[in-house]
Amino acid sequence: MAEDREPPPLADAVQTDFREVEEGEDLFVSTVSTLSPTSPEPASFPAEDISTNSNGPKQEILLDDDQEDLFAEATEEVSLDSPEREPILSDGPSPAITPVTPTVIITPRVDALFDRSLDEVKQISINVLYLFSIIQAFYFCLQGDGMNAYMAYKVTTKTSLSLFSRNEFSVKRRFSDFLGLHSKLASKYMHIGYIVPPAPEKSIVGMTKVKVGKEDLSSAEFVEKRRSALERYLMRTVNHPALVKDPDVIQFLENTELPRAVSTQALSGAGILRMVNKAADAVNKMTIKMNESDAWFEEKQQQFENLDIQLRKLHASVESLVCHRKELSVNTASFAKSAAMLGNSEDHTALSRALSQLAEVEEKIDQLHHEQAYADFYLFSELLGDYVRLITAVKGVFDQRMKTWSKWQDAQVMLQRKREAEAKLQYANKPDKLQQAKDEIKEWEAKVQQGERDFEQISKNIRREVERFEKQRVKDFKVVIIKYLESLVHTQQQLIKYWEAFLPEAKAIA
Amino acid sequence: MIISGLFKFSCLYKKVNFVLFFVVDQLRSVSVDLNNDSSLLIDIPDALCERDKVKFTVHTKTTLNSFQKPDFSVSRQHEDFIWLHDTLVETEEYAGLIIPPAPPKPDFESPREKMHKLGEGEATMTKEEYTKMKQELEAEYLAVFKKTVQVHEIFLQRLSSHPNLSKDRNFQIFLEYDQDLSVRRKNAKEMFGGFFKNMVKSADEVLISGIKDVDEFFEQEKTFLLDYFSKIKDSTAKAEKMTRSHKNVADDYIHISATLNSIAADDNTALKQHLEKFAELLEKLRKVEGRVASDQELKLTELLRYYMRDIQAAKDLLYRRARALADYENSNKALDKARLKSKDVAQAEENQKQCLLKFDKLSESGKKELTSFKGRRVVAFRKNLIEMAELEIKHAKQCVILHSTCIDLMDSSFIFAVVQVRGRR
Numbered sequence: 001m002a003e004d005r006e007p008p009p010l011a012d013a014v015q016t017d018f019r020e021v022e023e024g025e026d027l028f029v030s031t032v033s034t035l036s037p038t039s040p041e042p043a044s045f046p047a048e049d050i051s052t053n054s055n056g057p058k059q060e061i062l063l064d065d066d067q068e069d070l071f072a073e074a075t076e077e078v079s080l081d082s083p084e085r086e087p088i089l090s091d092g093p094s095p096a097i098t099p100v101t102p103t104v105i106i107t108p109r110v111d112a113l114f115d116r117s118l119d120e121v122k123q124i125s126i127n128v129l130y131l132f133s134i135i136q137a138f139y140f141c142l143q144g145d146g147m148n149a150y151m152a153y154k155v156t157t158k159t160s161l162s163l164f165s166r167n168e169f170s171v172k173r174r175f176s177d178f179l180g181l182h183s184k185l186a187s188k189y190m191h192i193g194y195i196v197p198p199a200p201e202k203s204i205v206g207m208t209k210v211k212v213g214k215e216d217l218s219s220a221e222f223v224e225k226r227r228s229a230l231e232r233y234l235m236r237t238v239n240h241p242a243l244v245k246d247p248d249v250i251q252f253l254e255n256t257e258l259p260r261a262v263s264t265q266a267l268s269g270a271g272i273l274r275m276v277n278k279a280a281d282a283v284n285k286m287t288i289k290m291n292e293s294d295a296w297f298e299e300k301q302q303q304f305e306n307l308d309i310q311l312r313k314l315h316a317s318v319e320s321l322v323c324h325r326k327e328l329s330v331n332t333a334s335f336a337k338s339a340a341m342l343g344n345s346e347d348h349t350a351l352s353r354a355l356s357q358l359a360e361v362e363e364k365i366d367q368l369h370h371e372q373a374y375a376d377f378y379l380f381s382e383l384l385g386d387y388v389r390l391i392t393a394v395k396g397v398f399d400q401r402m403k404t405w406s407k408w409q410d411a412q413v414m415l416q417r418k419r420e421a422e423a424k425l426q427y428a429n430k431p432d433k434l435q436q437a438k439d440e441i442k443e444w445e446a447k448v449q450q451g452e453r454d455f456e457q458i459s460k461n462i463r464r465e466v467e468r469f470e471k472q473r474v475k476d477f478k479v480v481i482i483k484y485l486e487s488l489v490h491t492q493q494q495l496i497k498y499w500e501a502f503l504p505e506a507k508a509i510a
Numbered sequence: 511m512i513i514s515g516l517f518k519f520s521c522l523y524k525k526v527n528f529v530l531f532f533v534v535d536q537l538r539s540v541s542v543d544l545n546n547d548s549s550l551l552i553d554i555p556d557a558l559c560e561r562d563k564v565k566f567t568v569h570t571k572t573t574l575n576s577f578q579k580p581d582f583s584v585s586r587q588h589e590d591f592i593w594l595h596d597t598l599v600e601t602e603e604y605a606g607l608i609i610p611p612a613p614p615k616p617d618f619e620s621p622r623e624k625m626h627k628l629g630e631g632e633a634t635m636t637k638e639e640y641t642k643m644k645q646e647l648e649a650e651y652l653a654v655f656k657k658t659v660q661v662h663e664i665f666l667q668r669l670s671s672h673p674n675l676s677k678d679r680n681f682q683i684f685l686e687y688d689q690d691l692s693v694r695r696k697n698a699k700e701m702f703g704g705f706f707k708n709m710v711k712s713a714d715e716v717l718i719s720g721i722k723d724v725d726e727f728f729e730q731e732k733t734f735l736l737d738y739f740s741k742i743k744d745s746t747a748k749a750e751k752m753t754r755s756h757k758n759v760a761d762d763y764i765h766i767s768a769t770l771n772s773i774a775a776d777d778n779t780a781l782k783q784h785l786e787k788f789a790e791l792l793e794k795l796r797k798v799e800g801r802v803a804s805d806q807e808l809k810l811t812e813l814l815r816y817y818m819r820d821i822q823a824a825k826d827l828l829y830r831r832a833r834a835l836a837d838y839e840n841s842n843k844a845l846d847k848a849r850l851k852s853k854d855v856a857q858a859e860e861n862q863k864q865c866l867l868k869f870d871k872l873s874e875s876g877k878k879e880l881t882s883f884k885g886r887r888v889v890a891f892r893k894n895l896i897e898m899a900e901l902e903i904k905h906a907k908q909c910v911i912l913h914s915t916c917i918d919l920m921d922s923s924f925i926f927a928v929v930q931v932r933g934r935r
Contacts, residue, residue, distance in 0.1 A: 310772050310773045335749055335751070341741050477784065481920075485788075488913055489910055493910060499906070500899075502899050503900065509891065510888075
């Protein structure tokens with residue numbers, strides 16, 4: 001099976017067949033298993049098929065999983081390095097969360113191979129292609145201060161893909177750069193049915209507060225929230241097998257200088273154009289009555305509508321939870337202070353000490369609630385927010401299909417008209433005009449054919465994209481649910497510790 | 511506390527009567543140092559709630575001859591308890607005693623308001639969610655009810671265990687008189703008198719804080735009680751806020767769990783099972799969280815609240831003693847004036863003697879009362895703090911078990927996800 005051990009061909013030999021992407025997990029498993037066929041399969045492998053179909057060059061797939069795996073580690077690093085995080089954020093659950101697949105898949109393989117030759121191990125590390133980007137935020141002042149200042153984000157990318165000139169590099173980007181990237185990608189890919197991940201939303205209020213130089217908790221939180229959102233956005237974008245190869249994306253990640261994306265500003269010419277287009281789209285949506293011949297699309301659309309409503313509701317509930325938990329934390333802290341004062345005032349020594357201890361316990365608990373609120377937010381709430389926006393993008397793609405269909409239908413109508421015109425001219429016996437009519441018919445026939453092709457292509461793309469999206473969604477949610485549960489368990493275990501420490505103090509009251 | 515019995519309840523916002531009927535068992539939250547003397551045993555075995563009025567069944571078991579029967583019950587309302595308390599306070603003879611604080615009026619305002627809001631928001635929730643929220647509210651009503659019964663019971667039990675107060679004639683009437691007590695209750699005039707008395711009291715408050723007492727013991731007590739009262743009042747308020755936030759978090763779990771169930775119902779991917787398990791877990795969790803909140807309320811907030819009122823009663827004792835001291839000093843001045851004028855000297859002397867007697871009696875019994883009060887307080891705090899800590903541990907352990915079971919039940923292919931995440935800790 002030596003041939004299976006060859007490293008997959010590099011990214012230059014690009015394949016546009018994306019169908020393999022969905023089987024990412026399976027294929028990854030199988031690729032590893034082909035590399036070391038005789039070592040025992042660890043029991044922890046998923047029950048999904050450990051197929052031995054040695055599909056060789058599927059480097060996009062490896063990309064999919066590996067980069068997420070390794071990103072998991074990167075997440076840890078960032079939470080320690082990033083200076084802005086330090087004073088406010090606890091180093092409890094890591095705030096920057098992106099869906100992760102377990103890293104453990106790789107480790108046992110490497111372990112199992114330790115007896116083997118070094119070359120094989122080296123081969124594996126080469127085969128593991130990855131790309132991840134981490135974002136750190138720091139404040140950048142441009143020519144003085146005030147409203148001209150902006151927040152610069154340092155985007156560090158580590159990769160082994162040959163798409164890029166180096167393995168590790170950093171660039172500085174502004175928020176508007178991210179928006180610019182998204183707008184370019186959307187205009188290139190949405191109309192052919194690719195689900196382009198939406199960029200984080202603008203927030204005038206938040207940014208202004210930061211610019212005004214308020215060194216307070218809320219602006220730091222805002223920056224962290226935004227940084228985390230941008231990171232997730234970027235990771236989702238590069239996780240998309242087609243988008244990662246887009247020159248705009250590569251440029252975004254690599255180039256030191258990037259032309260200012262002025263068109264993202266709300267009041268620019270492009271901004272106004274966008275608003276007009278949006279309005280036109282909304283009107284069109286209402287007027288286009290599509291004959292849906294494919295039940296799959298109808299079903300999926302309905303599904304996404306429902307999911308949209310439910311996710312929004314869930315998001316609102318989770319936001320309420322975050323709010324209440326923060327309140328709980330604040331109230332516990334204030335009770336702790338009050339209990340401490342009560343303990344000071346108490347003249348019975350043992351009771352006084354117990355009350356002071358109670359105050360300490362409550363203070364620790366308030367910290368705990370605070371951390372849990374962060375977990376609630378960054379794990380749960382932000383994921384839901386992202387998905388609400390993603391589903392809007394999905395719905396947008398379905399709308400694009402409708403538009404494509406509409407164009408095709410319009411072309412058919414035009415063709416019909418041209419044919420009728422030609423027939424009329426046949427009787428009128430005007431040879432010049434007849435030729436022109438025949439030419440027009442040819443032209444519109446071609447357009448109809450193109451329209452049909454486009455429609456079929458977009459339908460095909462959407463099917464694929466939706467399946468990829470659904471897989472990703474399942475993965476994301478599963479992982480987040482587990483992580484969130486872990487955070488809850490951790491909180492409860494800490495509570496046990498604190499109260500068990502307090503109990504003897506209470507018993508010691510004479 | 512074991513509660514059994516009928517529980518018929520309909521939405522208040524529909525302005526339908528609701529009837530709560532309980533049989534309440536012994537265990538109480540705020541410990542009271544009861545005598546082991548079983549010559550007079552009082553409890554409130556059940557209570558009836560009609561519209562706004564709560565009717566308590568006061569049951570007495572006694573071996574004392576002063577009572578007509580050895581075992582009997584009467585029905586009393588909250589106002590009757592207040593009457594009894596105020597009568598005792600106004601009794602000159604008990605001026606040197608700490609009169610147990612009157613039980614607070616049953617307050618169903620908070621759950622009632624929530625019920626109203628729930629009714630308004632009914633349209634936005636699924637049937638399941640609505641039912642659960644309603645259950646929660648009913649539980650809250652129940653909790654308020656439990657508390658009010660307890661508080662009334664403790665009041666009577668403190669009276670019955672006090673060597674002097676248990677022999678009070680009015681107390682006996684309260685326990686025994688099988689007719690409605692409303693004829694004896696405060697009429698408007700008396701109520702006004704009560705209000706006036708409160709005004710005078712605050713003047714006394716100023717009086718107390720100003721004068722330094724000669725007696726070291728009372729001086730210390732005064733300083734301590736004044737300071738402690740303000741601190742404990744603050745702690746009570748903060749504890750209340752804290753437990754309320756806890757309840758809010760538990761309620762949020764209901765909504766999240768319900769929505770997750772809806773999503774799971776529509777879902778046909780591998781995610782379905784996870785969502786369902788997660789929703790189930792949250793549903794169980796919110797019950798535990800709710801219990802944590804209510805236990806905290808009972809053990810901590812109620813404890814603080816009760817002793818806040820008790821300390822107020824102790825302060826009242828100090829006020830009365832200060833008044834007696836002022837009276838004594840006035841009588842001295844009057845005596846001097848009388849001697850100067852050589853008029854009514856004997857009367858003034860007698861007056862002065864009486865005042866001194868009263869003051870000494872007050873000081874003596876006051877000292878005893880305050881000392882035993884301290885002991886009682888320490889014991890109560892100890893008991894409740896221990897119980898609270900134990901309950902917190904119990905609930906947290908239960909939560910951990912629930913979580914672990916849930917994680918295990920989820921798709922087994924995710925065990926390594928857990929391993930990875932756990933490994934990081």
